[in-house]
Amino acid sequence: MTDHNFWGLLDITYIYLGGLGVGAFFVSAMLLLLGRNDRTHFTVARYGAFLAFVAIVAGGILLPFELEHPFRAWRVYLNFAHGLRSPMFYGAWFLVIFGAISFFYALTFMRRGASAEDDLARGRKVLAWLGLAFGLCLGLYYGVLHASLAARPLWHSPVLPLMFLVSAYMSGAAGVLFLFAIFHRKNSDAEVEKRFVRRGHQLLAWILILAGIQAVLVFLYVLFANAFGSGDQSAAIQILLPGGAFATQFWLWAVVLGILVPIVLAASFGVSRAERAPVPWWVAVVVPLCVLIGGYVMRYDIIIAGQITHPMGL
Amino acid sequence: MKDSNSKPDISRRAFLGGGAAVTGAGAAAALGGGVANSAVEGGAKKHYVMVIDARRCYGVQACTVACKAEYKVPLGENRSWVEEIEKGNYPNVTRSFLPRLCNHCDEPPCVPVCPTGATFKRDEDGIVVIDKDVCIGCKSCIQACPYDQRFLNEDTHTADKCDFCIHRVSQGLQPACVEACPSRARIFGDLNDPDSEVSRLIATNKVSVLRPGYGTEPNVYYIGADHTGENDHYAEFSYVDVKTNRRFAERR
Numbered sequence: 001m002t003d004h005n006f007w008g009l010l011d012i013t014y015i016y017l018g019g020l021g022v023g024a025f026f027v028s029a030m031l032l033l034l035g036r037n038d039r040t041h042f043t044v045a046r047y048g049a050f051l052a053f054v055a056i057v058a059g060g061i062l063l064p065f066e067l068e069h070p071f072r073a074w075r076v077y078l079n080f081a082h083g084l085r086s087p088m089f090y091g092a093w094f095l096v097i098f099g100a101i102s103f104f105y106a107l108t109f110m111r112r113g114a115s116a117e118d119d120l121a122r123g124r125k126v127l128a129w130l131g132l133a134f135g136l137c138l139g140l141y142y143g144v145l146h147a148s149l150a151a152r153p154l155w156h157s158p159v160l161p162l163m164f165l166v167s168a169y170m171s172g173a174a175g176v177l178f179l180f181a182i183f184h185r186k187n188s189d190a191e192v193e194k195r196f197v198r199r200g201h202q203l204l205a206w207i208l209i210l211a212g213i214q215a216v217l218v219f220l221y222v223l224f225a226n227a228f229g230s231g232d233q234s235a236a237i238q239i240l241l242p243g244g245a246f247a248t249q250f251w252l253w254a255v256v257l258g259i260l261v262p263i264v265l266a267a268s269f270g271v272s273r274a275e276r277a278p279v280p281w282w283v284a285v286v287v288p289l290c291v292l293i294g295g296y297v298m299r300y301d302i303i304i305a306g307q308i309t310h311p312m313g314l
Numbered sequence: 315m316k317d318s319n320s321k322p323d324i325s326r327r328a329f330l331g332g333g334a335a336v337t338g339a340g341a342a343a344a345l346g347g348g349v350a351n352s353a354v355e356g357g358a359k360k361h362y363v364m365v366i367d368a369r370r371c372y373g374v375q376a377c378t379v380a381c382k383a384e385y386k387v388p389l390g391e392n393r394s395w396v397e398e399i400e401k402g403n404y405p406n407v408t409r410s411f412l413p414r415l416c417n418h419c420d421e422p423p424c425v426p427v428c429p430t431g432a433t434f435k436r437d438e439d440g441i442v443v444i445d446k447d448v449c450i451g452c453k454s455c456i457q458a459c460p461y462d463q464r465f466l467n468e469d470t471h472t473a474d475k476c477d478f479c480i481h482r483v484s485q486g487l488q489p490a491c492v493e494a495c496p497s498r499a500r501i502f503g504d505l506n507d508p509d510s511e512v513s514r515l516i517a518t519n520k521v522s523v524l525r526p527g528y529g530t531e532p533n534v535y536y537i538g539a540d541h542t543g544e545n546d547h548y549a550e551f552s553y554v555d556v557k558t559n560r561r562f563a564e565r566r
């Protein structure tokens with residue numbers, strides 16, 4: 001079975017970390033742009049900026065190890081003559097461009113006395129917009145790379161890129177909420193602290209919305225492959241359906257733990273108590289962990305099962 | 315013979331320059347040309363195809379061995395193999411063989427996915443090749459082939475597959491597997507030459523290609539092939555067993 005896993009744990013981890021970077025940047029940029037010049041938005045956006053950069057660098061370090069000839073990787077970047085139809089050509093460029101943007105973006109948060117209204121504010125916002133755009137490209141690329149391959153029926157679905165993208169944004173929001181829960185110290189100014197509490201609820205609400213979208217996407221993914229897909233696709237999806245080799249882990253870890261548990265927790269502790277109490281500490285830790293674990297298992301299952309399944313007949 | 319063959323330069327630059335094709339044709343002419351490649355001297359574009367007459371194949375695996383020896387393909391991998399299809403319920407049972415190799419598709423899905431341009435379809439003869447000096451081993455093309463023809467060569471650390479024995483056919487010889495087949499189940503030639511044996515066979519026989527639904531337009535044609543898949547027993551309510559002699563026993 002494992003003989004066919006030409007793309008294995010390294011690739012999955014790279015795609016996961018890349019998605020985490022894209023998502024963390026998304027959350028950071030959205031907070032920064034939505035928050036006008038509010039300092040609590042700025043502080044939480046900073047967590048996202050750092051997480052995005054760390055995740056994208058960690059993923060980028062893994063990338064060469066996936067290639068058999070990493071020292072020839074430069075060829076990809078110069079392959080304008082033949083690369084325009086290759087998803088990986090675009091992915092390689094998106095990765096360096098997004099990596100550079102997230103580096104400079106994180107830098108603007110780093111210097112001493114950085115604030116929402118310092119002289120870098122304009123540049124920071126421009127970087128935020130650019131990073132949103134290229135992050136979207138990179139986040140979609142991870143799915144498109146797989147979805148474009150007709151020879152891998154489990155991957156060959158228009159829903160897959162959206163699933164990977166939403167999962168990326170979800171894990172970004174989860175990562176930022178996690179850092180916020182761990183590192184935030186109560187502010188002495190009650191007014192400011194009240195706004196910080198709202199940021200916690202805001203992140204939880206985003207996770208709730210994204211998880212809701214993701215639940216619909218998973219449903220569509222399975223439905224399309226099973227009911228409307230080609231014979232190859234409906235044969236392949238059986239591996240994820242009850243009785244299939246990956247069914248238990250997919251539904252238990254990726255769907256229940258990664259999507260449904262966060263929905264339930266975020267709905268009962270986040271939105272419903274908005275404005276009242278801060279998000280309970282354990283919720284701000286457990287929800288992100290569920291999202292992060294579930295997102296990894298989702299990618300693992302789809303990428304590995306996609307290589308085990310194959311076209312039917314001959 | 316093999317020692318006197320120099321491996322042809324399959325880099326894209328060389329053939330785009332136009333020089334390689336001419337040199338290759340010259341070399342072939344000097345060697346007196348081959349039976350199947352009478353058009354080599356002309357310099358006209360070729361359209362190499364293989365016709366496999368499955369009715370003649372009795373699963374002796376001579377092609378598998380010849381191909382393996384020709385390229386020292388690493389243990390566990392194959393550029394070519396023969397599948398065995400056993401089906402039916404007693405007493406109505408059949409057993410047939412299906413030789414497999416790269417189809418050198420006219421619309422090869424393995425080519426556009428390559429981020430380096432290392433794999434490409436040659437203009438002059440339609441052979442789909444991999445430039446081992448350019449390939450980074452990203453494995454995209456391996457994932458993209460609907461025929462599971464590509465593998466990662468652990469010696470070169472690049473993608474690898476059948477190349478229609480370029481080094482032989484460019485010198486007017488037959489591919490190693492064709493030469494080795496004792497029952498002449500494999501016939502190789504130029505489809506652009508209306509008098510070639512392959513043209514004649516394709517014109518006068520009912521031929522089929524594998525997985526036509528993928529729109530790949532394969533250049534390996536089969537006569538009398540059994541296309542039964544391992545899952546067809548659901549539809550036919552009969553015993554079906556498909557075996558390959560690769561490391562992975564199941565057909566993909």
Ligand code: SF4
Nearest residue numbers: 416417419422424459
């Ligand atoms: S059979 Fe596979 S490897 Fe060969 S040309 Fe077609 S898609 Fe490419």
Ligand code: SF4
Nearest residue numbers: 428449450452453455
């Ligand atoms: S493995 Fe090599 S030939 Fe295949 S797509 Fe990657 S670079 Fe191209």
Ligand code: SF4
Nearest residue numbers: 381394476479489491
């Ligand atoms: S044409 Fe050459 S490389 Fe291809 S299967 Fe035959 S012997 Fe192997």
